[in-house]
Amino acid sequence: MTATIIDGKAHALALRTRVAAHVATFREATGRAPGLAVVLVGEDPASAVYVRNKGKATLDAGMASFEHRLPVDTEAETLLALVAQLNADPAVDGILVQLPLPAHIDAQAVLLAIDPDKDVDGFHPVNAGRLAIGAEGFVPCTPLGCLILLKDIHPKLSGMEAVVVGRSNIVGKPMAQLLLQQSCTVTIVHSRTRDVAAHLRMADIVVAAVGIPRFIQGDWIKPGASVIDVGINRTDDGLVGDVDFAAASAVAGAITPVPGGVGPMTIACLIRNTYVSACRRERLEAML
């Protein structure tokens, strides 16, 4: 058996194109563009690339992009003052502070300072809580992108056995919440799980967010399962995921490649969340 390769690039392009069309309608209705503010502290090269790509995607969608680059030795108070200014700015619908922040800044305190209703990354505890109780809020972009890919293969996820590998606040936990909302039976496995393979062998849906190159073996996958690989690991062979793609794609029913799977969906979902935020703030119905 050879798995269907889930084309994240194509899905992301389709979502971005759809959002851009709705943004045009939004601009006509309100006379302004939805705005995303991205804050980068320091010069971490990977973060700089992410920020550049986010800015470009924002402009491509017809939205306004506000980039704020601060030096690495910026005081926490200065960053918090900028966040307060962006919270109050009516042209800003979404605020994203690129992580990681330099060690002298308490990242949690900065995330807490963002207005939850502009928190398009979905990292604020208020949005984590809203997700947990099923209230309207913002869902972190990576797990949201994973869910969109999964729903395309399985419009009805209800009753399926889903195993999420990893329990981080930005991927594993919100992913598990989303799958639970879809009425999957959800298991989270993590670094202290006794037998990860045994859990995975029962899974119809696998979402891997571990950060260990090719950690998940082909013979851990149930034949026909759908496998979403969130991992982005830089190795001597280039970028690889958390799943042994060659082996797993011989067993799975569908699988995301790395790169070209989940990665492009993350930015597309950021654009989506910013558009949704703008609609909520203007009391318009989001067309998604």
Ligand code: NAD
């Ligand atoms: P993290 O380091 O915060 O969490 C990793 C999780 O893996 C932990 O919860 C840990 O319990 C679990 N884990 C570690 N060893 C394990 C083991 N032996 N067995 C089972 N579980 C184990 O990582 P993260 O931020 O959730 O990111 C995970 C991966 O996803 C990374 O490779 C990261 O680069 C990638 N990522 C990709 C995107 C994207 O846009 N595609 C976004 C975020 C993260």
